[in-house]
Amino acid sequence: xxxxxxxxxxxxxxxxxxxxxxxxxxxxxxxxxxxxxxxxxxxxxxxxxxxxxxxxxxxxxxxxxxxxxxxxxxxxxxxxxxxxxxxxxxxxxxxxxxxxxxxxxxxxxxxxxxxxxxxxxxxxxxxxxxxxxxxxxxxxxxxxxxxxxxxxxxxxxxxxxxxxxxxxxxxxxxxxxxxxxxxxxxxxxxxxxxxxxxxxxxxxxxxxxxxxxxxxxxxxxxxxxxxxxxxxxxxxxxxxxxxxxxxxxxxxxxxxxxxxxxxxxxxxxxxxxxxxxxxxxxxxxxxxxxxxxxxx
Ligand SMILES: C[S@@+](CC[C@H](N)C(=O)[O-])C[C@H]1O[C@@H](n2cnc3c(N)ncnc32)[C@H](O)[C@@H]1O
Numbered sequence: 033x034x035x036x037x038x039x040x041x042x043x044x045x046x047x048x049x050x051x052x053x054x055x056x057x058x059x060x061x062x063x064x065x066x067x068x069x070x071x072x073x074x075x076x077x078x079x080x081x082x083x084x085x086x087x088x089x090x091x092x093x094x095x096x097x098x099x100x101x102x103x104x105x106x107x108x109x110x111x112x113x114x115x116x117x118x119x120x121x122x123x124x125x126x127x128x129x130x131x132x133x134x135x136x137x138x139x140x141x142x143x144x145x146x147x148x149x150x151x152x153x154x155x156x157x158x159x160x161x162x163x164x165x166x167x168x169x170x171x172x173x174x175x176x177x178x179x180x181x182x183x184x185x186x187x188x189x190x191x192x193x194x195x196x197x198x199x200x201x202x203x204x205x206x207x208x209x210x211x212x213x214x215x216x217x218x219x220x221x222x223x224x225x226x227x228x229x230x231x232x233x234x235x236x237x238x239x240x241x242x243x244x245x246x247x248x249x250x251x252x253x254x255x256x257x258x259x260x261x262x263x264x265x266x267x268x269x270x271x272x273x274x275x276x277x278x279x280x281x282x283x284x285x286x287x288x289x290x291x292x293x294x295x296x297x298x299x300x301x302x303x304x305x306x307x308x309x310x311x312x313x314x315x316x317x318x319x320x321x322x323x324x325x326x327x328x
Contacts, residue, residue, distance in 0.1 A: 035061040037098065041072065041080075048084055048103065056105040067096040077101060082277060106273035120241075124166055126196035130271075135234075135318070136173050138276050144315035145234075145265070148322040149174060151312065152230055152261035155182050161228035161255065163217050164236025165190025168201035171210065184209055189225060191215050218242060220255065227257045234265030234318065238296060245299055252307060262309075262323040264300055266293055269317035276317050297321055 036044050051058045063071030072080075074091075081088035086103040093099050108114075112129035124130045135141045154160075155178045162170055168190055175183040188210040192198055198212045205212075213223055218241070231251060237244050248264075256262065268280045268290065279288025300321045301311045309323035 033059060033061055033100070035098075037061060037063045037071075041076075044072075045080070048080070052084055052086070052103070052105060057102060059100055059102040061094065061098050062101050064093065064095070064097055064099045082275075085272065085277065087273075087275060106275055106277075108272055110273045111271060121193040122196060123194075124192075124197060125194040126200055131167065131197070131200075132274065133271050134169070135276075136169050138317065140316040141276070141318050142173070144318060144320050145170070145173060145263075146177060147314060148263045148320045149177060151322050152263060152324055154178060154230070157186055157230045157261075159226055159228045159257075160186055160188045160230045160232065161225065162188070162190040163220070163231065163233040163251075164239070165192050165201060165212065166194065166197045168204055168210075168212075170232055170234060171201075171205060183207075187211075189213065189228070191217055191220060191223070193217070218247070220251075225255070227255055227260065229257045229260040230263070231256055231260065232263045232265075234263075235267050237264065238266065238292075244296060245303075248300060249303060252304070259325045259327065261325065262304070262321070264321040264323075265315070266297055266319045266321070267317070268293055268315070268319050278317055293319065 034047070036047065039047065048058070062077070065071040065073045078088050081103050084103065085106050085108060087106060089102040089104055091099045091101050110129070112133070117123045117128060122128065154174060162168070165171070171188055171190065184207060186209065188205070190201060190211070191213045193214060193216055195214055198214050201212050215223055217236070236242070237248060252262070268278065270277050270279070270281050280290050280293040282289040282292050297313060297319055301313060304311045304321070304323040308326050310326050311321060311323045314320045314322065
């Protein structure tokens with residue numbers, strides 16, 4: 033088995049690149065970072081594995097000086113991003129690969145979303161609207177965070193055009209205070225909903241059938257109360273083989289490119305600041321724009 037302990041990171045990277053062209057799983061010997069301050073740390077190996085679209089399997093200790101590491105290639109075809117589903121409304125439905133993902137189990141998502149909910153003081157809200165609610169994972173986390181009693185005092189409304197995802201969400205939240213609407217977000221006004229004091233939308237506003245900038249402006253003007261808040265989540269990642277891989281994917285690039293993401297995030301920040309919101313940008317694999325009203 034190859035021993036990489038005397039190689040530089042650049043040489044390790046080249047070796048991995050060559051080997052991964054041939055094998056899907058490769059094992060090698062490296063310095064044990066628990067006992068050698070000059071060794072690459074566990075986080076460095078996790079990052080390197082991710083950058084090569086691999087999973088790092090649990091390391092095996094040979095001795096205090098050496099360990100065996102194994103990189104296993106992710107199946108890049110196992111991804112909802114490349115999945116073809118005829119009915120566009122069901123791209124994220126119960127039968128889709130997307131439905132098997134649980135964002136709430138990803139620390140970089142969970143902690144950033146939790147922070148955003150705390151910043152907007154979720155437990156003080158009366159009327160929460162979620163656009164692109166899907167199976168209502170975002171409501172689930174609110175329930176866990178503030179407890180059932182506080183959760184039941186807030187009205188929650190979720191809109192999505194996936195019939196099957198909403199059926200699932202309804203079974204999950206049979207509560208009277210939670211309502212779901214099978215509707216196109218573009219024509220949200222037709223629903224005549226009360227204005228919300230918190231609008232949440234994660235991974236949805238950049239959808240190809242939504243005209244992001246005018247839509248965001250009309251959302252704020254027509255569907256948010258005067259002192260309402262927003263939490264917008266923008267994916268800076270892709271799901272591959274059920275792993276969350278850092279970096280936004282842009283059309284025409286075969287590597288992560290973030291211009292579109294930054295453009296949309298900065299548009300939201302500038303627009304909301306003009307409308308007298310305090311705006312923060314946080315997160316990592318999901319970027320959160322969190323906006324709360326500045327009161328004089
Ligand atoms: C990428 S998923 C995100 C779902 C959920 N917010 C999450 O992060 O897990 C986008 C969701 O928006 C819905 N969606 C996209 N465009 C829509 C539209 N024009 N009208 C209604 N729902 C839409 C999809 O069906 C899907 O459930």
